[in-house]
Amino acid sequence: MRPIVYDIAANAGVSLATVDRVLNGRPGVRAVTRARVEAAIQSLGYVRDMAAANLAKGRVYPLVFIVPGGENPFMRGLEAEVRAAVDRSAFERTRISIVNVPPFEPAALVAAIDAAITSGVAGIAAVAVDAPEVAEAIGRARAAGIALVTLVSDLATSGRDHFCGVDNVAAGRTAGSLMARFLGARPGPVAVLAGSMRVRDHRERLDGFRAVMAEAGGRRPVLDVLEGQDDPELAQALIAECLENNPDLAGIYSLGAGNGGLVAALAAAARDDLCVIAHELTAPTRAGLASGLIDAVLNQDAGHEVRSAIRILRAKADGLPVVEAQERIRIDIFIRENLPPESGVGPRPAGSDEH
Amino acid sequence: MRPIVYDIAANAGVSLATVDRVLNGRPGVRAVTRARVEAAIQSLGYVRDMAAANLAKGRVYPLVFIVPGGENPFMRGLEAEVRAAVDRSAFERTRISIVNVPPFEPAALVAAIDAAITSGVAGIAAVAVDAPEVAEAIGRARAAGIALVTLVSDLATSGRDHFCGVDNVAAGRTAGSLMARFLGARPGPVAVLAGSMRVRDHRERLDGFRAVMAEAGGRRPVLDVLEGQDDPELAQALIAECLENNPDLAGIYSLGAGNGGLVAALAAAARDDLCVIAHELTAPTRAGLASGLIDAVLNQDAGHEVRSAIRILRAKADGLPVVEAQERIRIDIFIRENLPPESGVGPRPAGSDEH
DNA sequence: CAGTTTTTGATTTACGTACATCAGAAACTT
């Protein structure tokens, strides 16, 4: 049988109250006694029953997720994952609320963060916009003792507790490497479609991609970046124009959103000979993979990111350490053959990580 | 505040005992009363506090994992994941034991299953060997009311409750598709290194790979399968011989284990021009990716599989349904650029899906 | 050594659910 607090008390020759004082770091225990109790904990291999502890504590963690609004399918998927987490939040003694803000607008994000601070939450997860006033708002949250993690897009200079997202430079490198291999000896330049150079994740992806292409020694020129503002229509127009102006184009790397427009432009131009790599497994990229217009999709698992953010916020709120290696988000590669079946985000079993 | 059993009782105008009878499917409740209670549960959105329920039940689920012994690094990694699950088992009210059996030996597996049945466990997870006597043993376990899942390699005809592993035909197709794209127009045949055609997962991978290659219309011949018995030394010898006999070889698909030998043979022959795709991210394949001798590694996440197996065994033991879509194991693709940092398997936080 | 402070013990209540018991009410019999 696994040991419980009574066993520690007996083993250490102290009372239950003293064990409780040691376990919960309460004052009023001599150093020698504390050592005896800790020795008993060690030798018995006691581990606190978190379920029972949480039950007894009755503590809940109010958390806020600040997610950009708009039609970006990845962000909508992210929000769906947060909603799924809300469904589980009862089990996890967490109360999660979702706040939508207009995308790419620092002022709105700042207002949302300040509102969360005022409402006295235990933690905030936000998709960061790269602006100094946002960094300042994050600083205020931290000063108020509120845990804060950045989600998907980071703001490293802000003093956030953690970044829940992928290594975007590595993602860009991965895209570049796949592009190079898929193209092989085929000549021709490659185009890059981004959302905006004002968001950090897009800039980092571009850096990684360019770095790999540069390693080819100029044999694979990268055209000037097309900024589609994550807007399908603008993206479609830009790609159509690019295809027209570059009949020798060999590939396209789409590192932001608006991929519905990309696919539409490719289909309209009947250019299925290009090597196309996009980001995030959403409805448009899925369709592109299925139809063969997109060759590979790099994905970050929004569900993982959300669950990781919640774990980290709770740990930080409790002052517990985070095992960084455990919270790393992988860069998934999807091609047509390993495309997972489409499935709505549903509630997951209580103890699941997840997968 | 989230509703609890008392709220249901009050809302339905019944006593706590009646609510309990309804919630736990105990007899002695009229249909009309039951309906009233269920309506209250619905309208209040009640969800049982599993932590409290498990605490009250005090029930533990004894589970057995039957894993092949030997040096196969993937299997050792799998066992490490089971060990990590053992560390968490206290939290999950599960008592897990691990049994090692000699690989590829149906008789040993049958004995292990029968021993588990005798010891009265609640569930069994086993890496299946494809043999009729194994199917019979699985039938005995099921007849004894014991939940049983196959792990990594399936035995579909056995009536097991579930298969915790990847779609191996799709994995083979993925390998074939990547191989075709990486090779492009480069001519030459490809070789396949398998462990043994007696295990189902290897056969299925081969089928998928061959199917994709056949779609190229014979322009990419697949040489006869090399059976390396998952033994590095034998694999090394076979590959060395194959390289010598086929100077025009374009690629190698290693769908089993023994990849240390594969990498050694490639290094010895100084053939880094080949397209090499292997399975399972282990020490040898990791080294191969890093050194450029291996181009891509397809992986199944052993941690996911183990955790999924535990969830399913517990659900089956309780007679609860399993959300199949939720338990699907993905085929991960790794290239050098998205290789996750090496990390030993460690205990994970309580509520973690793992990621 | 008396007095003070600090440490420890003993005990209780609570968290939300499971499960068992027994008495009482309601619904069926005949």
Add this chain to the structure above:
DNA sequence: AAGTTTCTGATGTACGTAAATCAAAAACTG
């Protein structure tokens, strides 16, 4: 209507921990 069966209520204990209270003991103080 009386008896029988089926249903329902009331109540208590348990799970393992948290947190609080108050009394008792031990350790210091001068």
